[in-house]
Amino acid sequence: MRLDRFIKRPVLSTVISIVILILGILGLTQLPITQYPDISPPTVQVSTSYTGADAQTILNSVIAPLEEAINGVDNMTYMTSTASNTGTASITVYFEPGTDPDMASVNVQNRVSKAQGLLPTEVIQVGVITSKRQTSILEVFTLYSTNEEYDEIFLQNYAEINLLPQVLRVNGVGDASAWGSHNYAMRIWLRPDVMAKYNLIPSDITAALAQQNIQAAPGMFGEDGDQTFQYTMKYRGRLEDTGEFENIIIRATEDGEILRLRDIARVELGGLSYQINSLNNGYPGIAVAVFQTAGSNATQVINNVNKTLEEAKKDFPPGLDYEILINANDFLYASIHEVIKTLLEAFLLVFIVVYIFLQDLRSTLIPAIAIPVALVGTFFVLYVIGFSLNLLTLCALILAIAIVVDDAIVVVEAVHAKLDQGYTSALQAALDAMSEISGAIISITLVMMAVFIPVSFMGGTSGVFYTQFGITMAVAIGISALNALTLSPALCALFLKPHTEDEKKKSNFITRFHAGFNHVYNRMLDKYKRMVVYLFGHKWIAFVLLAGMAFLLFILMKIPLPGWFPTKIREHFLLR
Numbered sequence: 001m002r003l004d005r006f007i008k009r010p011v012l013s014t015v016i017s018i019v020i021l022i023l024g025i026l027g028l029t030q031l032p033i034t035q036y037p038d039i040s041p042p043t044v045q046v047s048t049s050y051t052g053a054d055a056q057t058i059l060n061s062v063i064a065p066l067e068e069a070i071n072g073v074d075n076m077t078y079m080t081s082t083a084s085n086t087g088t089a090s091i092t093v094y095f096e097p098g099t100d101p102d103m104a105s106v107n108v109q110n111r112v113s114k115a116q117g118l119l120p121t122e123v124i125q126v127g128v129i130t131s132k133r134q135t136s137i138l139e140v141f142t143l144y145s146t147n148e149e150y151d152e153i154f155l156q157n158y159a160e161i162n163l164l165p166q167v168l169r170v171n172g173v174g175d176a177s178a179w180g181s182h183n184y185a186m187r188i189w190l191r192p193d194v195m196a197k198y199n200l201i202p203s204d205i206t207a208a209l210a211q212q213n214i215q216a217a218p219g220m221f222g223e224d225g226d227q228t229f230q231y232t233m234k235y236r237g238r239l240e241d242t243g244e245f246e247n248i249i250i251r252a253t254e255d256g257e258i259l260r261l262r263d264i265a266r267v268e269l270g271g272l273s274y275q276i277n278s279l280n281n282g283y284p285g286i287a288v289a290v291f292q293t294a295g296s297n298a299t300q301v302i303n304n305v306n307k308t309l310e311e312a313k314k315d316f317p318p319g320l321d322y323e324i325l326i327n328a329n330d331f332l333y334a335s336i337h338e339v340i341k342t343l344l345e346a347f348l349l350v351f352i353v354v355y356i357f358l359q360d361l362r363s364t365l366i367p368a369i370a371i372p373v374a375l376v377g378t379f380f381v382l383y384v385i386g387f388s389l390n391l392l393t394l395c396a397l398i399l400a401i402a403i404v405v406d407d408a409i410v411v412v413e414a415v416h417a418k419l420d421q422g423y424t425s426a427l428q429a430a431l432d433a434m435s436e437i438s439g440a441i442i443s444i445t446l447v448m449m450a451v452f453i454p455v456s457f458m459g460g461t462s463g464v465f466y467t468q469f470g471i472t473m474a475v476a477i478g479i480s481a482l483n484a485l486t487l488s489p490a491l492c493a494l495f496l497k498p499h500t501e502d503e504k505k506k507s508n509f510i511t512r513f514h515a516g517f518n519h520v521y522n523r524m525l526d527k528y529k530r531m532v533v534y535l536f537g538h539k540w541i542a543f544v545l546l547a548g549m550a551f552l553l554f555i556l557m558k559i560p561l562p563g564w565f566p567t568k569i570r571e572h573f574l575l576r
Contacts, residue, residue, distance in 0.1 A: 004431060006485065006486040006487075006489065006490055007427065007430050007431055007434065007489045007490050007493050008427070008431075009490075010490035010491070010493065010494055012486075013486040013487045013489075013490040014487065014490070016482075016486055016487070017369075017373045017483065017486070017487045020373055020376070020377035020380075020479065020482075021372070021373055021376050021377065023377065023380035024375075024376035024377040024378065024379045024380045025376060025379075026380065026383075027379040027380035027381070027382060027383035027384070028376065028379040028380075028383075028389070030383050031297075031379060031382060031383050031387075031388060031389040032296060032297040032298070032388040032389065033297055033298055033299045033300075033332065033336070033388065033389045033390075034298050034332070034388045034389070034390045035298075035328070035331060035332050035335055035336075035390060035391060036390055036391060036392070037387070037388060037390055037392060037464050037465065037468050038388070038464070039097070039464045039465070041077065041094050041095055041096060041097050041099070042094075042095045042097075042099045042100075042101040042104050042132070043092055043093065043094050043095070043101075043132070044092075044093045044095070044101070044104050044105050044108045044130060044131070044132060045090060045091070045092050045093075045129075045130075045131055045132075046066060046070070046090070046091040046092075046093070046108065046112055046128060046129070046130050047088070047089065047090045047091075047128075047129050047131075048062065048088075048089050048119075048123050048126060048127065048128045048129065049087050049088050049089065049123075049126050050062055050087050050089065050120060050122055050123050050126075051087050051122060051126075052087060052202065052206075053087050054085050055083040055084055055085050056083075058083040058084075058087065058088075058089045059081075059083045061119070061120050061123075062083070062089045062119060062120070062123055063081045063083055063089050063091060065115045065118040065119060066089075066091055066112060066115050066119075066128070067079065067081060067091065068115070069111045069112060069114050069115035070091065070093060070108060070111045070112065070115075073093065073104075073107045073108055073111055074103075074104075074107050075095045075096045075099040075104065076093055076094070076095055076096075077094045077095060077096055078094050079091055079092060079093040079094060080092050080094075093108055097459075097463075097464065101132045102132070104132075105130060105131065105132050108130050109130040112128050112130055116128070132174075137289050137290070137291055137292075137326070137328070138173075138290050138291065138292045138298055138301055138302055138305070138328045139289075139290045139302055139305060139306075139324065139326060139327050139328060140287055140288065140289050140290070140324075140325045140326040141287070141288055141290075141309065141322050141323060141324045141325060142278075142280045142285045142286065142287050142288070142322065142323050142325055143155050143158070143159050143163065143285060143286055143288065143320070143321075143322050144279075144280035144281070144283045144284060144285025144286075144320075144321060144322070144323065145283055145284050145285070145319055145320060146283060146319050146320070146321050147319040148283060148284060149319045150284065150317075150319065150320065151284050152277070152278055152284050152285070152286055153184060153270065155284065155285060155286045155320075156178050156286045157184055158320070159178050159286060159288055160178060162312070162315070163288070163309075163312055164176050164177075164178070164288070166308050166311075166312055167288075167290060167305055167308055167309075170301065170304045170305050170308055171296070171301070171304065172292060172293055172296030172297065172298075172300065172301035172304070173290055173291070173292070173293070173301060173305065174291045174292055174293035175290075175291040176288060176289065176290045176291065177288070177289060178286050178287070178288045179278070179286065179287045179288070179289060184269060184270075185269075185270060186239075186242070186245055186267065186268075186269060186270075187267070187268050187269070187270040188205070188245070188261070188265050188266075188267050189265055189266040189267075189268075190202065190205065190264065190265045191264055191265060191266070194263065194264045195264050198250075198251065198259060198264065200250065200251075200264065204250065205250065205261070205264075205265070208248055208249070208250050208261070209248065212239075212248050212249070213238055213239050213245075213248070214238070218233035218234070219232075219233060220232045220233060221233065241269075242267045242268060242269055245261060245267045246260065246261055246262035246267050247260055247261070247262070248260060248261040249261075250263075250264065280323060281323075287325065290302075290305055298328055298329070298332060299329055299332060299333075302327060302328060302329050303329075306324070309322055335391055336389075336391075336394070339391060339394040339395060339398070340394070342398055343394065343397060343398050343401075346398050346401045346402075347371060347401060350367075350371070350401055350402065350405050351364065351367075351368050354367050354368075354405065354409065356517060358409075358412065358413075358416075359514045359517075359518075362495040362496060362497075363412050363416065363495075363496065365491075365495065366408055366411070366412050366488055366491045366492060366495065367405045367408035367409055367412065367488075369487070369491065370404065370405070370407070370408040370480065370483045370484070370487060370488055371401060371404050371405055371408075373479070373483050373487065374400070374404045374476050374477075374479040374480040374483060375397050375400065375401070375404070375476060377479045378397065378400075378472060378475045378476045378479060381475045381479075382471075382472065382475070385471065387468050387471070387472070388468075390468070392465055392468045392469045392472075393468055393469070393472045395469070396468075396469045396470075396472035396473045396476070397472060397476060399473065400472070400473050400476035400477065400480075403448060403473075403476070403477055403480070404476055404477065404480040406480075407441055407445070407480045407481055407483065407484035407488070408480075408483065408484055408488045410437060410440075410441065410484070411433070411434070411437070411441075411484050411488040411489055411492060412488070412492060412496075414433035414434075414436065414437045415429050415430050415433045415489070415492040415496055416496070417433070418430075418432055418433050419496065419497075419498055423498060424498045425498065426492065426493050426494075426495075426496045426497060426498060427493040429492075429493075429496070429498075430489045430490075430492045430493040430496075431489075431493075433489070433492075434485075434489045438485060441481055441484050441485060442481065442485075445477055445478065445480070445481035448474075448477050449474040449477055449478060452469075452470035452471070452473040452474045452477075453470060453471070453474050454470075455467060455469070455470035456470055456471050
């Protein structure tokens with residue numbers, strides 16, 4: 001293959017690499033940053049409540065009909081159900097990875113609609129809620145009272161009215177909810193002894209509430225007549241304070257005796273539930289969880305949420321404050337920091353090793369330039385494919401450094417070989433060298449890519465991990481081959497110099513180090529050659545060593561690990 005145009009026109013090769021770098025930087029700025037790929041399967045949650053019912057009643061009358069209707073929805077894998085004695089029911093439907101969550105929610109909603117006629121009237125009145133469930137928690141913060149002036153009920157209602165709407169408007173936030181059931185509710189505490197005296201049961205109270213606490217439309221009069229005006233009648237509607245609820249009439253006799261709700265119950269404005277009691281550093285508080293949408297930048301979303309909280313804090317009433325409890329950025333920054341540090345260390349070690357063996361700074365610069373081009377250019381392809389910047393893609397780039405540098409080293413060594421043969425022109429040496437090795441570079445690149453590309457066809461949860469790892473490796477290797485065919489030979493023609501026999505190097509530390517390293521390396525190489533020649537004459541030794549190592553591996557796998565063995569090391573070996 002002739003690559004004269006790229007070698008004779010180094011500007012063209014340089015422009016190609018610069019374009020790759022620019023596209024890679026643009027892709028890097030747009031890539032979502034997450035700790036791991038989005039592997040959680042799409043889930044849809046169906047929830048409702050049956051006031052006053054126990055768990056068994058909810059299971060038989062609510063969950064069973066809903067499960068029968070939902071079962072078999074498209075791409076569903078399994079579902080789980082929960083029922084509590086507080087009257088709440090919840091069904092979580094899990095779908096195969098890659099399923100469109102919006103379509104899954106629509107399909108589940110259609111199945112739920114079919115079961116509406118089989119549900120109790122109280123449940124139908126409350127409604128059955130079908131929603132996409134977010135599973136990736138980005139942040140948890142607590143809203144608390146520093147002077148114990150506000151209780152959990154006030155805090156939760158303040159958060160849901162004033163704070164959560166602002167958080168939900170942040171781009172990338174899928175959901176934000178306060179943990180607990182501290183919403184304001186009119187609590188009616190019945191007195192069993194008094195109710196027994198009047199032969200009343202709880203359903204009598206419920207019926208009275210349903211009749212007298214409604215939002216009605218009485219209509220109008222004067223529409224069909226000779227009246228000049230029409231009047232719209234208004235009904236007082238739903239009751240609002242405790243006094244209005246206390247005056248609800250439960251029973252009335254013909255002689256004018258009236259039994260009101262306050263006579264048989266204690267009415268107060270309290271919380272919807274008292275099952276959860278939350279404190280923050282000893283002060284009343286409520287926890288709020290923020291969930292992420294798929295494909296969003298976790299770091300940016302958290303920063304925007306924190307900025308929103310700081311802005312909202314300016315309007316907090318005196319004695320109210322918030323505190324971050326869980327921040328995914330802490331884990332994300334720690335993980336990404338370690339991976340980036342390893343990436344820089346790997347690049348530095350590769351640079352040192354290449355310099356030690358090539359023993360020429362000009363020759364070392366060529367692979368050092370090719371590595372960043374291949375790695376940074378990979379980010380653009382990851383952005384186009386739809387991957388994120390996570391631990392798997394970064395680890396793939398770390399491993400790709402050793403493979404990426406090989407292509408540039410092959411080109412440099414091939415040009416050096418031509419110069420050692422007596423070429424007086426680095427340009428001609430690069431041309432002849434590339435005409436010989438370009439086919440080999442393309443072949444080995446295709447072979448290496450063929451090792452990693454097939455993993456992209458794996459399905460399931462593990463397939464998500466292997467796909468992002470393998471595709472990242474393949475893309476980096478492909479860009480490296482492009483550099484080896486364009487930029488690297490052009491740099492060789494510009495940087496390398498012809499070898500002269502009378503060339504003398506000054507005696508300094510570097511030259512003495514090179515001489516000492518070459519002497520030690522040649523001695524080791526001679527010993528290795530003698531050992532290989534000996535094994536060629538005694539092949540049975542190699543077979544015995546191989547069988548012995550296989551037997552030793554089999555024995556070690558059968559030996560149980562001792563109890564004092566570190567847990568992490570034990571898990572590492574078991575996983576492998």
